[in-house]
Amino acid sequence: MFEHDPTDPHEVGLNAERLAAIPAYFKTNYLDTGKLPCMATLVSRNGEIALEDYSGTMELGAGAPIGPDTIFRIYSMTKPITSLAAMMLFEEGKLRLDHDVARYIPEYADVMVYDGGPVDDYKTRKPDRPMKVLDLFTHTSGLTYGFMMQSVVDSIYRKEKIGRPDETLQEMAKRLATLPLQCSPGDEWWYGHSIDVLGAIVEIVSGMELDQFFRERITGPLGMVDTDFWVPEDKLPRLMACYEKNAVTGEVKLADGAGSASKLYSQRPRLLNGGGGLVSTMRDYHRFALAMLRGGTLDDARLISPKTWEFMRQNHLPDGQTTRGMGRSAFTEVFAEGSGFGLGGAVLVDPVASQQPGSEGTFSWGGLASTFFWVDPEEEIIGIQMTQLMPSSTYPMRQQFQQLAYAAIDW
Numbered sequence: 187m188f189e190h191d192p193t194d195p196h197e198v199g200l201n202a203e204r205l206a207a208i209p210a211y212f213k214t215n216y217l218d219t220g221k222l223p224c225m226a227t228l229v230s231r232n233g234e235i236a237l238e239d240y241s242g243t244m245e246l247g248a249g250a251p252i253g254p255d256t257i258f259r260i261y262s263m264t265k266p267i268t269s270l271a272a273m274m275l276f277e278e279g280k281l282r283l284d285h286d287v288a289r290y291i292p293e294y295a296d297v298m299v300y301d302g303g304p305v306d307d308y309k310t311r312k313p314d315r316p317m318k319v320l321d322l323f324t325h326t327s328g329l330t331y332g333f334m335m336q337s338v339v340d341s342i343y344r345k346e347k348i349g350r351p352d353e354t355l356q357e358m359a360k361r362l363a364t365l366p367l368q369c370s371p372g373d374e375w376w377y378g379h380s381i382d383v384l385g386a387i388v389e390i391v392s393g394m395e396l397d398q399f400f401r402e403r404i405t406g407p408l409g410m411v412d413t414d415f416w417v418p419e420d421k422l423p424r425l426m427a428c429y430e431k432n433a434v435t436g437e438v439k440l441a442d443g444a445g446s447a448s449k450l451y452s453q454r455p456r457l458l459n460g461g462g463g464l465v466s467t468m469r470d471y472h473r474f475a476l477a478m479l480r481g482g483t484l485d486d487a488r489l490i491s492p493k494t495w496e497f498m499r500q501n502h503l504p505d506g507q508t509t510r511g512m513g514r515s516a517f518t519e520v521f522a523e524g525s526g527f528g529l530g531g532a533v534l535v536d537p538v539a540s541q542q543p544g545s546e547g548t549f550s551w552g553g554l555a556s557t558f559f560w561v562d563p564e565e566e567i568i569g570i571q572m573t574q575l576m577p578s579s580t581y582p583m584r585q586q587f588q589q590l591a592y593a594a595i596d597w
Contacts, residue, residue, distance in 0.1 A: 192238050196596070198231040204594035205229060209239035211590060212583070217242050221581065222556075223427065224252045226468045226572040229591050231565070233476055238468075242573075244426040244444050254469055257412055257425045258572045259442070259451070261462040261553035262519050265381045267474065268460040269323055269530025271388045271399055273494055280391045283320040287327075290319075290387045291356075293363035299328065300366035305341045314370040321371045322384040323529045324502050326512070328367030330378035336516045339368045348379065355396060355458045359386035368514075372504060375513040375527065385460020396458040407487035408477055410470040415463045416454045422446050425465065428555050428574040441576060462554065468572050471559060475568045478549070479561050499549040499563070501526025501533050508535065519552035519578060521585060542585060543592040558584045565595065 195202040212225040224242025228235060243249045244256065275281050281290070288295035294317055298310035313328070321327035330336075332343030342365055348358065359382060368376050385396050392399050397415050400406075405413045417425050427444035431437070442450050451465060477484035481492030503512055503526050510522035520532035524539030531551040537544045550560035556578045559570045569591050571583065578584075 192236055193234040195236040195594070198234050198236055199595060199597040200229070200231055200236045201594045201596050202236075204590070205237040208237060208587065208590045208594075209241050211586065213241050216581070216583070220247065222573050222575055223247070223249075223429065224256075224573055225583075226252060226256065226258075226570075227587065228468050228472055228568070228570040229594070230472065230476070230568045233480065233566075235472070246427070246429060246438070246440075249427070249444060252426060255412070255424050255467060256572075257417060257421065257465050257467055258557055258574060259428055259553070259555050260464050260466045260471065260557050260572075261555055263466070263471065263551060263553040263557055263559060264460065264462050264464040266478075266530040266549075266551055267400065267404060267464065268381050268385045268388065268396070269498070270478075270489065271392075271396075271404060272319075272323070272384050273490055273498060273529060274403060275388060275391050277490055277494055281319060281387065283318065283323070285319050286316040287319060287322065287383065287387070288316060290390050291359055291363065291383070293360045297328075297363050298366050299370050300337075300339050300368060303338070305338055305345055308338060308342070308366065310366050313367065315372065317367075317371040319384070319387070320502065322380040322387075324527045325375055325377055325380050325515075326372050326503070327378070327380045327383070328369045328371050328373075328376065329362060329380050329383065330368045330376045330515070331517070334377075334516055337368060339366055342366065349457070349459070351455060351457050354456055355382060355460060356386045356389060358457060359383045375503065375507075375509050375515065377513075377515040377518055379461060381461035381530070382459060385458070388460070396460055397454070404474075404489065405470075407489070408473045408484055410466065410473055413464055413466040413470045413474075415458050415465075417448070417451045417465055419452070422448070422452060425451060426574055428576065430576040431580050433577075433580075438575075468570050471570055471572075472568060475559055475561050475570065479563060479566065479568060498529040499531075499533055499547055499561075500528055501535050502529060503527050506535070508539075517577075517579065519554075519558075520550055542589055544588065552578055552584060554578055556580070556583060558587065560588065567591065567595075 482490035
């Protein structure tokens with residue numbers, strides 16, 4: 187099953203029996219009950235993999251077993267990679283966090299804020315201040331998502347079909363500037379297209395399309411050989427199916443097929459979605475997380491400096507607020523209690539408020555199809571889980587995974 191055997195958990199201060207309880211828990215409670223098609227889990231400490239398990243199949247109740255080469259849609263786990271790309275350009279002096287977004291995308295000089303009224307006859311006002319690059323990293327830009335079903339602004343996004351596959355990332359970013367913001371930049375935390383716009387800035391500043399930048403500067407140097415915005419034909423048999431559960435009826439249906447039955451990933455998309463477009467394997471994503479844990483370095487690849495990584499995993503929300511205190515969004519990929527937001531992911535600022543063990547400064551994020559990762563620099567622990575069920579709020583799997591993983595620490 188493994189290219190190499192996992193290390194003896196005791197050598198890195200973890201309890202083997204308790205680690206083994208992690209896949210057993212998900213098998214009993216989620217796979218055997220038919221709630222999920224599969225669950226892949228990985229826990230490493232000090233860079234050594236102590237648990238790597240693949241349970242379940244490529245389709246719900248059918249298909250081949252999943253394994254190390256299974257390709258998953260990671261959706262919003264794309265965001266930390268796009269944020270890293272922007273910080274690499276920051277280190278080169280090519281952008282600044284305090285710059286106006288309009289410096290890079292001029293259309294944002296005229297962006298307006300929603301000020302009441304229905305979808306077809308709404309009012310707007312000028313923002314209290316310009317949108318900054320930092321606002322994109324932290325989701326305080328006023329941009330939202332159309333799937334929220336929460337406000338007139340997200341209804342406007344749906345009407346305007348934001349995220350159309352026939353437009354490029356830069357075209358989408360420019361069109362977003364013509365629509366009203368949910369709030370004035372810096373006032374509230376709204377989960378949305380912020381990282382897509384940041385990805386457009388990466389393209390503009392670097393002169394490369396986002397997939398090229400990722401391959402040349404991040405995934406290539408890190409050896410993330412199966413991470414991209416699409417799946418080539420020879421790798422398609424490794425792409426598993428993705429499912430969606432209806433919150434009202436409880437019905438689980440196929441959202442996108444496995445392998446060549448996939449309607450979304452069998453060719454390079456025109457829209458390189460910097461906020462949610464990547465596919466990856468668990469081992470590939472572990473290499474990304476491990477590079478972050480090691481301060482921006484893995485093997486011979488140096489992506490960012492340790493000080494920049496330290497800066498990224500601090501809480502950048504105004505006045506030290508949490509996403510719960512500042513947030514108005516109905517959806518977030520990480521439990522909002524006790525969490526601030528860094529440059530591209532959630533940052534744990536109060537483990538007590540989070541209601542489970544953890545370390546201050548832990549950096550984490552997840553994806554719409556119930557993928558998740560965290561990097562705990564204090565304990566030098568990385569946790570990753572992969573499955574394919576939307577939305578990610580369907581079951582409390584992330585909290586359960588972390589509970590079980592931290593319970594395995596011996597010393």
